[in-house]
Amino acid sequence: MRSEISAVSTGPEWRDEILAPRGLNRWDQLSLAGPESLHHRRPSSGATLVYLSSGSTGQPKAMAYTESDWRAGVTHRAECLAAVGVGAGDTAAVVLPFGPWFSGDQICDALVFLGARVLPVGHYGPHLPAAARLMAALDTSVLVTTPSLAHLISREGPRMRLVILLGERCPPPLRRSLQTRFGGARIRSIYAASEAIIGPDFAEDHDVYSWDQDRLHLEVLDATGRVNDRGEGELLVTRRHGEATPLVRYRLGDRVDLSPGSVRFLGRIGHAFTLASGVKVGRRHLEEILDGLDHPVSEARFRVEHRLAGDLLQVHLRSPVHGLRPETIETALLSGNLDLADAVASGHVHLQVWCDRGPAGAKRRLLVEEHPWSL
Amino acid sequence: MLSLQELLQAARAHPLYRDWPLEAVRCMGDPAWRHLPTLGREALRDRPLPRADAGELVYLSTGTVGHPKLVSLGRADLDRVGTLCAHFGALEGIGPRSRVMVLLPMALWPVGRITMEGHRRLGATVYPVDLHGGIDAWQRLARELRPTVISSTPSVLAAWAPYYDGPPLELVETTGEPLLTRERHLIEGRFGGRVHDAYGLTECAVGVECAVRDGFHYWPDATHVEILAPDSDSPVPPGDEGEIVLTSFQNARLPILRYRSGDRGRLIPQSCACGHPTPRVQIFGRLRPAFDLPRGVLLEPEILAEALDVEGGVRLRYKKGAESPAAAFLEQNCSPTLEVVYHGPVPPPTARRRLLEAIPELAELVHEGELQLDVAGTAVTGG
Numbered sequence: 001m002r003s004e005i006s007a008v009s010t011g012p013e014w015r016d017e018i019l020a021p022r023g024l025n026r027w028d029q030l031s032l033a034g035p036e037s038l039h040h041r042r043p044s045s046g047a048t049l050v051y052l053s054s055g056s057t058g059q060p061k062a063m064a065y066t067e068s069d070w071r072a073g074v075t076h077r078a079e080c081l082a083a084v085g086v087g088a089g090d091t092a093a094v095v096l097p098f099g100p101w102f103s104g105d106q107i108c109d110a111l112v113f114l115g116a117r118v119l120p121v122g123h124y125g126p127h128l129p130a131a132a133r134l135m136a137a138l139d140t141s142v143l144v145t146t147p148s149l150a151h152l153i154s155r156e157g158p159r160m161r162l163v164i165l166l167g168e169r170c171p172p173p174l175r176r177s178l179q180t181r182f183g184g185a186r187i188r189s190i191y192a193a194s195e196a197i198i199g200p201d202f203a204e205d206h207d208v209y210s211w212d213q214d215r216l217h218l219e220v221l222d223a224t225g226r227v228n229d230r231g232e233g234e235l236l237v238t239r240r241h242g243e244a245t246p247l248v249r250y251r252l253g254d255r256v257d258l259s260p261g262s263v264r265f266l267g268r269i270g271h272a273f274t275l276a277s278g279v280k281v282g283r284r285h286l287e288e289i290l291d292g293l294d295h296p297v298s299e300a301r302f303r304v305e306h307r308l309a310g311d312l313l314q315v316h317l318r319s320p321v322h323g324l325r326p327e328t329i330e331t332a333l334l335s336g337n338l339d340l341a342d343a344v345a346s347g348h349v350h351l352q353v354w355c356d357r358g359p360a361g362a363k364r365r366l367l368v369e370e371h372p373w374s375l
Numbered sequence: 376m377l378s379l380q381e382l383l384q385a386a387r388a389h390p391l392y393r394d395w396p397l398e399a400v401r402c403m404g405d406p407a408w409r410h411l412p413t414l415g416r417e418a419l420r421d422r423p424l425p426r427a428d429a430g431e432l433v434y435l436s437t438g439t440v441g442h443p444k445l446v447s448l449g450r451a452d453l454d455r456v457g458t459l460c461a462h463f464g465a466l467e468g469i470g471p472r473s474r475v476m477v478l479l480p481m482a483l484w485p486v487g488r489i490t491m492e493g494h495r496r497l498g499a500t501v502y503p504v505d506l507h508g509g510i511d512a513w514q515r516l517a518r519e520l521r522p523t524v525i526s527s528t529p530s531v532l533a534a535w536a537p538y539y540d541g542p543p544l545e546l547v548e549t550t551g552e553p554l555l556t557r558e559r560h561l562i563e564g565r566f567g568g569r570v571h572d573a574y575g576l577t578e579c580a581v582g583v584e585c586a587v588r589d590g591f592h593y594w595p596d597a598t599h600v601e602i603l604a605p606d607s608d609s610p611v612p613p614g615d616e617g618e619i620v621l622t623s624f625q626n627a628r629l630p631i632l633r634y635r636s637g638d639r640g641r642l643i644p645q646s647c648a649c650g651h652p653t654p655r656v657q658i659f660g661r662l663r664p665a666f667d668l669p670r671g672v673l674l675e676p677e678i679l680a681e682a683l684d685v686e687g688g689v690r691l692r693y694k695k696g697a698e699s700p701a702a703a704f705l706e707q708n709c710s711p712t713l714e715v716v717y718h719g720p721v722p723p724p725t726a727r728r729r730l731l732e733a734i735p736e737l738a739e740l741v742h743e744g745e746l747q748l749d750v751a752g753t754a755v756t757g758g
Contacts (some may be wrong), residue, residue: 003573020666047500048494048495048498048499048500048501049491049495049500049501049503050500050501050502050520051502051503052502052516064500067495087491088429088430094482098481098482098503098505099477099487099503099504099505100483100502100504100505100516101501104482105481105488105491105503108432110585111430112431112432112450113427113430113450114430114450115430115445116430117427117430117431117433118430118431118432118433119432119433120432120434120481120482120483120484120488121483122480122481122482122483122505129732130732130733130734130735130738131483131735134435138424138433140447154711264586331521333510338512338515338516341508341511341512342508344506345507345508345509345512345743346507347742
C-alpha cells in the first residue's frame with residue numbers, strides 16, 4: 001500500500017539506517033505494513049527467541065528476537081519501568097502471560113536490570129489466590145499486570161505501592177477502583193503492544209504516553225489515507241532496533257492523537273471487546289467466525305461482563321434455519337483464536353453460548369456490549 | 376561456574392550455613408568437606424528469603440503451603456544455569472539449525488526459563504510455549520512452528536502422543552519427572568525423535584542422557600554429586616546405591632551445599648560408551664514416596680495434609696489410571712484420581728477449595744482435567 005505523504009513527514013534523524021538497506025533515499029518511499037506482514041513469517045537467521053501474538057485477528061503473528069534485539073527490548077522496557085517509578089530494592093510480581101503470547105520474560109529481565117526482586121507469576125487463573133499469598137509473603141510492593149487481571153487480583157486484597165498496567169486501556173472508573181482496592185497504590189501505565197513498546201504514561205494524564213524519538217518514529221495514517229507526523233489517525237510505528245522482526249511504518253491497529261514526543265491513546269480500530277488477561281477481539285474476527293458457520297446467522301449478540309470471579313462472555317446467535325448448535329459456535333470461537341482459547345482454559349473467561357431461531361434479515365446484525373466498563 | 380572458594384564465600388554470607396565449619400574446607404571431598412553437615416529440604420521450606428542487594432528472579436520449588444520453598448536466581452546465576460543447560464543440549468545434538476518448542480511452565484517455576492536460556496546459547500530458535508491451551512493448542516502450534524525438538528515432561532508428551540500430527544522431530548527432551556520405559560517408547564514412536572531425559576531439581580540442575588542412555592552425564596564444575604547413606608552423612612562404597620546429595624556451583628544467590636535431593640541413585644564407575652568424558656549418575660526413584668501426579672508434579676502427603684488444615688486424620692489415595700495390561704483398552708476412560716478423606720467438621724467444598732488455593736500445581740491439573748480430585752469428610756476407617 002502506498003499512501004500520500006504529508007510534506008512534513010521526512011522521517012527520523014536516523015532514517016538512513018532504515019532507508020539505506022532498502023535502497024531508498026526518501027522517507028515517503030517507504031510502504032506501510034500491516035499485521036499480515038508478520039503472519040507465517042519464518043524467523044531470520046540469528047533469531048533465538050520467537051513469541052506469537054494473535055490479538056484481534058485470530059492469526060498468530062511471529063515476533064522474533066536476536067540476542068541484540070532482546071537486550072534492546074530489555075533496556076527500553078527498563079527505562080519505561082523506571083519512568084513510572086520502579087527502582088532497586090522493589091519487589092515486583094509480574095502477572096502477565098509468559099510465552100507464547102507475550103514476553104513476560106522480557107519484563108522480568110527489565111525489572112532485574114533495575115535491581116528489583118521479581119516474582120514471575122504468569123496469568124494462570126487458578127494460581128491467583130496462591131500467587132497473592134506469595135506476593136504478601138515476599139512484601140511485594142509493585143504489581144505489573146493488565147487492568148483486567150489487576151481487577152481479578154484485587155479481590156485477594158493485597159496492598160501495593162505501585163501498580164503498573166500494560167496491554168489494555170484502563171478506564172477511569174476501573175483505575176479509581178484499583179487504587180482503592182490496592183490500598184492507595186499509585187496506578188501507572190506503559191503503552192506496549194506485542195510488536196513494540198511505545199512508552200510510559202505521563203503521571204498527570206493516564207492516556208497520554210511519552211515516546212523516545214531515538215528508538216521509535218511514530219506517524220499517523222488519517223482517515224483520508226494521508227500519513228502525518230501529528231494529529232489523529234491509526235498509529236504507524238517504525239522501530240530503530242529489531243533485526244529479526246523489523247517494523248517499518250507498521251500499522252499497529254490503534255487510534256491515537258500524535259504530537260511530537262507524546263501520543264494519546266484513543267482506542268483500537270475495529271475493536272469489539274477486550275477480555276481478561278488482555279485478549280482483544282475485533283469485529284472483523286467475529287464477522288469471519290460468523291461467515292465460517294454452516295448456517296446463516298441473522299443476529300449475533302456478544303455480551304461481556306467484567307466480574308471479580310472472571311469475565312463472562314455470553315454469545316447469543318439467531319438463525320432463520322434449524323440446526324445451529326452451541327458447541328459448533330464454541331468450537332469455531334476457540335479454534336479461531338488461540339489466546340481466547342487460552343483465556344477460557346486458564347479460567348479467566350467463562351463462555352456461555354446459546355442459539356435459537358430468528359427471523360431472516362437482509363443484513364446480519366452484530367451487537368457488542370461490554371459491562372461495567374469497556375477496556 | 377563458581378569456583379569452590381566463591382561458593383564457600385557465598386555460603387559464609389548466607390544464614391542457611393551460619394553454623395557450618397566452612398573455613399577448614401580447602402578442596403572438594405577433603406576431610407573437612409566430608410565432615411560438613413548436609414542440608415535437608417525442610418531447611419529451605421522454613422526459611423524467609425534474605426533481602427537481595429541486586430536484581431533477582433524468585434521461583435517456587437514446591438507448593439505454596441505455609442512458608443513456600445523459594446529459590447532465587449540473580450542474573451549471573453541464570454547465566455551459569457543457562458550455560459549448563461547448553462551443555463545438555465550440545466550433548467543431545469541441538470545446534471543453530473534446531474527449532475525448539477518449549478512446552479514447560481515459563482513462570483512460577485524455573486524449568487521453562489532455564490531450558491530456554493540453554494537453547495538460546497546454542498543459537499537454536501526457541502519458541503517458549505508454556506503449557507496453556509491443552510493438546511489442541513499444542514497441536515496447532517506444532518503445525519505452525521514446525522519444531523525439530525520439543526522439550527516437555529514425560530506425562531505431557533505421553534498424553535499428547537496419540538494425537539500428535541506435527542512434523543517428525545529430530546529429538547525430544549524430557550525433564551521434571553521420572554520417565555517410564557513405556558512413555559519413552561510411546562513418545563519416540565509418535566513424535567519420531569529420540570528421547571533424551573534430563574535430571575535436576577529446582578535448586579540444582581544436574582545432568583542429561585546421551586545417545587547411549589545409560590545414566591545422566593553431569594558436569595563436575597557445575598554440580599558435585601555425592602551418594603550418602605539415607606540415614607546418615609556417611610558416604611556409601613563406590614558404585615553402591617544411596618541418597619543423591621548435590622552441591623551446585625551455579626547459584627551464588629542461594630548457595631546449595633550438600634543438599635539432600637530425596638532421590639535414590641548411584642554413581643556409575645565405568646566410563647560411558649558414547650566416549651563423553653563426564654561422569655554419570657543413575658537414578659532409581661524417590662527415597663520417600665510422593666504422589667507422582669500428571670505433568671511431573673510430585674506432591675508430598677504432608678503438604679496436602681497441611682493445606683487441608685483439619686484436626687482429625689487424613690487418608691490419601693492416588694490412582695494413576697488403568698495400569699494393568701489387561702485393562703489397556705480402558706485407558707481412555709480412566710483418569711488419574713486423588714482421593715482425600717478426612718476427619719473433621721470442615722465441609723468438603725471448603726476443604727477442596729483450601730487444597731486448590733494452597734497448591735497451584737494441583738489447581739492447574741484439576742482445572743485442565745488432568746486429575747480428578749475427590750474430597751470427602753467422612754470418617755477414616757483405616758487402610
